[in-house]
Amino acid sequence: MNPLALDSQLCFGLYAASRAMTAAYAPLLAPLKVTYPQYLVLLVLWETDGVSVRALGDRLALDSGTLTPLLQKMERAGLVSRARDAEDNRVVRISLTTSGRALKRKALNIPKELVCHFGLTLPAIAQLRSQLNGLTQQLRAATTGSTNTTGETS
Numbered sequence: 001m002n003p004l005a006l007d008s009q010l011c012f013g014l015y016a017a018s019r020a021m022t023a024a025y026a027p028l029l030a031p032l033k034v035t036y037p038q039y040l041v042l043l044v045l046w047e048t049d050g051v052s053v054r055a056l057g058d059r060l061a062l063d064s065g066t067l068t069p070l071l072q073k074m075e076r077a078g079l080v081s082r083a084r085d086a087e088d089n090r091v092v093r094i095s096l097t098t099s100g101r102a103l104k105r106k107a108l109n110i111p112k113e114l115v116c117h118f119g120l121t122l123p124a125i126a127q128l129r130s131q132l133n134g135l136t137q138q139l140r141a142a143t144t145g146s147t148n149t150t151g152e153t154s
Contacts, residue, residue, distance in 0.1 A: 024117055028110045032103050037062075037070055038079070039107070045080065045096050046104050052085070053092045079103070 006012050022036045029039055044051065044059050051059075057067045071094060074080045079100040085091035115125065 024114060025110075028113055032106055033077070034074075034079070034103070038074055041070065041074060041094075042079070042096075042100065042103060042107070045094065045100065049101075050093050050095045053082075053094060056094055074100075 001008055025036050025039065029036060032039075034042065040060055041056065044056055053064065053067060053071070056062075056071075057064055060067070062070075071080060071082060075082055077099075078097055081095050081097055082092050083095065085093050115122065118125065120128075
């Protein structure tokens with residue numbers, strides 16, 4: 001096998017799968033009038049409302065240059081509000097509006113619809129998610145230099 005062939009690249013397989021996943025979400029998110037990145041923001045806020053922009057960026061692995069315009073658009077759409085933290089004016093907190101909270105009810109069936117779309121069992125999806133999470137942790141550790149080749153923390 002040619003190590004430089006596109007189909008030999010793990011990165012391309014992950015990239016293609018990510019694009020296909022985003023495309024699979026599009027028709028399910030259209031009735032909510034949100035994009036996939038906006039949906040991810042909503043998922044975090046539905047778990048914990050009032051998080052800081054920094055915490056939101058950390059959770060979604062997005063830098064502020066990407067996250068800020070996304071949040072501004074969501075604010076203009078009436079889904080979130082941004083406000084300075086009362087105790088630390090440097091911190092901006094993101095909170096759901098009534099409209100943003102109401103979308104949660106409309107989004108409840110999206111995960112089920114996707115499971116049906118995949119044709120995978122819930123245990124298979126859980127295993128795949130676990131493998132991807134493990135891969136993500138390994139890649140992050142490798143790029144920050146915090147592990148050696150045996151996987152031990154240095």
